Amino acid sequence: MTAFRMDHVGVTVQDLDRAIAFFEALGFEMEGRSEVGGPWADRVNGLDGTRVDMAMMSPPGVGGTKLELSRFISPEPVGEMARPVNSFGFSHVCYQVDDVGAVVARARDAGYGLVRQLVNYEDIYRLAYIRGPEGLLVEVAQAL
Numbered sequence: 001m002t003a004f005r006m007d008h009v010g011v012t013v014q015d016l017d018r019a020i021a022f023f024e025a026l027g028f029e030m031e032g033r034s035e036v037g038g039p040w041a042d043r044v045n046g047l048d049g050t051r052v053d054m055a056m057m058s059p060p061g062v063g064g065t066k067l068e069l070s071r072f073i074s075p076e077p078v079g080e081m082a083r084p085v086n087s088f089g090f091s092h093v094c095y096q097v098d099d100v101g102a103v104v105a106r107a108r109d110a111g112y113g114l115v116r117q118l119v120n121y122e123d124i125y126r127l128a129y130i131r132g133p134e135g136l137l138v139e140v141a142q143a144l
Helices: 016-026 039-045 100-109
Strands: 008-012 029-037 051-058 066-074 093-096 119-121 125-131 137-143
Touching (some): 016 100
Parallel strands (some): 008 066, 093 137
Antiparallel strands (some): 051 066
16 A cells, blocks of 8 residues: 655635745745746646746644645636635644644734634643634644
């Protein structure tokens, strides 16, 4: 059997700079930013005329699943922003952190708030959902 390891999660946004600022407020670091496009991008995305401004963001610490933030220049992005958590499809990403309170404080200081509140889940995790620009939803979990 082939082994799988999560490398990155792709997130399409309208305002790449705001999305980068949100994830930097949570502690992520930008690995790089570039504009991509051309025949290979058309083939892999299944779209014609693909041009994308993208940034690769790494979570703090060693390893961890990266985030590929993409702003489509062409073709125009479609869909709905700020979908509720019970919508079909991917709803959020979750990162385990050492100090959930510190991450929540950094997010608040940068102007981002909790969906509701920080909770204790059965004395196993402290959990929080943080809502970012364009409805982006990140869960942070601290093992207890």
